Amino acid sequence: MLCKSRLRIWLTASVAAFVLLVINANTTPVFSLDNGLARTPPMGWNSWNKFGCNVSETLIKEIADAMVASGMKKAGYQYVNIDDCWQVSRDSSGNIVADPARFPNGIKALADYVHSKGLKLGIYTDAGTMTCEKRPGSLDHELQDARTYAAWGVDYVKIDWCHTEGLDPQKQYAKFREALAQCGRPIVFSICNWGEKQPWKWGPATGNLWRTTGDIQDKWASVLKILDNPNQQHPESAGPGAWDDPDMLEVGNGKMTDTEYRSHFSLWSIMAAPLIAGNDLRTMSQATKDILINSEVIAIDQDPAGKQGSRVKAEGGLEVWTKPLKQKGAVAVALFNRDNATADITANWSEVRLPAGKARVRDLWAHADRGVYVDSFKTSVPSHGVVMLKIINAK
Ligand code: GAL
Secondary structure (H helix, E strand, C coil): CHHHHHHHHHHHHHHHHHHHHHHHHHHCCCCCCCCCCCCCCCEEEECHHHHCCCCCHHHHHHHHHHHHHCCHHHHCCCEEECCCCCEEEECCCCCEEECCCCCCCHHHHHHHHHHHCCCEEEEEEECCCECCCCCECCCCCHHHHHHHHHHHCCCEEEEECCCCCCCCHHHHHHHHHHHHHHCCCCCEEEECCCCCCCHHHHHHHCCCEEECCCCCCCCHHHHHHHHHCHHHCCHHHCECCEEEECCCCCCCCCCCCHHHHHHHHHHHHHCCCCEEECCCCCCCCHHHHHHHCCHHHHHHHCCCCCCCCEEEEEECCEEEEEEECCCCCEEEEEEEECCCCCEEEEEECCCCCCCCCEEEEEECCCCEEEEEEECEEEEEECCCCEEEEEEEECC
16 A cells, blocks of 8 residues: 555656656757856956967966956956966866966966956967967867866866858857856856857857957057948847957057047947957056046946947937937936037937936046936037936936
8 A cells, every 4th residue: 555655656756757858958059159258248358359369377377466456356347367378288188278388377376366466367269270369279279278267267268260161150059058057167168250140140159249240459440440330230139148249449549549448338238349458558558547437438338238229320420329228217328429519519318319308418438417408408518529428317
């Protein structure tokens, strides 16, 4: 009798477990990315724009120190990312080897140092046979490399697309998604295939961010080219955990004016872009620092609703960009003057998706309230500059 009832219980439990398994298998897509990371656009620093291949343990440690000392950590910057050229070979077991001359204590010790500062470490690889700088790529070593990064304590990996002849990015990057899911450590996954094969379509299910364009350069024309690239116009794909990436920041690298760098930073924030600084944090000017740590502009980029903003009006070189915010009745607006002379630009509430009537206007670079305006706000904007605003309905 006892035996029979036990059997019944066992059978019922087994059937229930089976049913749960089937339901789970049907409702949880096996391959969707759900790593809980980058709920707002990642903020940090990367070595490439300023240092190229000239990376080392000393540089990365000093940058981590400077990130803390400059107030950038306090402003929200978190990731210290080593780009190409840290790796030199594979050992006889196929494990990736860091350059022993430049990283004499290895990546694990460096990760420990960066973590001791309350920051996180990022690393770089390539989906193909070699990186763009001809270092070993990760092709056919996806899981092995993911495990190595996890064992070292890496928190972020950017995966490039050089030397990938004949490979399909959606398939290759999905291999890394699976590898990272199995490696036992939360690692932000940054896809870098320059917008090829429409990553805004498959990127959200694959990685946390995906490049939409070619490489940025420290030139005004390059910033404009990225803003105008139709690849960058996919706000529907962005949201918590998944971001269009118009490339890293050039703020402070010297070939643009501070006014232009302010525009670059403002528009990246309107686009909910990752804010990955690319300058020398150890020696930056006060003006550069003031741009990178403007908490009011950063708050727009990091708005928890995670909506990517876009251009809503262009009259010649005079543009209005806007980004919806989580706060009810509030939007961010950038009045952007691409022309060569100062000009007035008007934001009409109807264009920036605000209800008609009164709204309070705050200037996020001047850190000043401008007062209450009805239906529109007009102001003078310097050549190549922005006036960045937060406008809140005042009913
Ligand atoms: C490019 C990438 C850059 C940088 C460089 C390194 O493909 O877009 O951001 O990572 O490779 O070689």
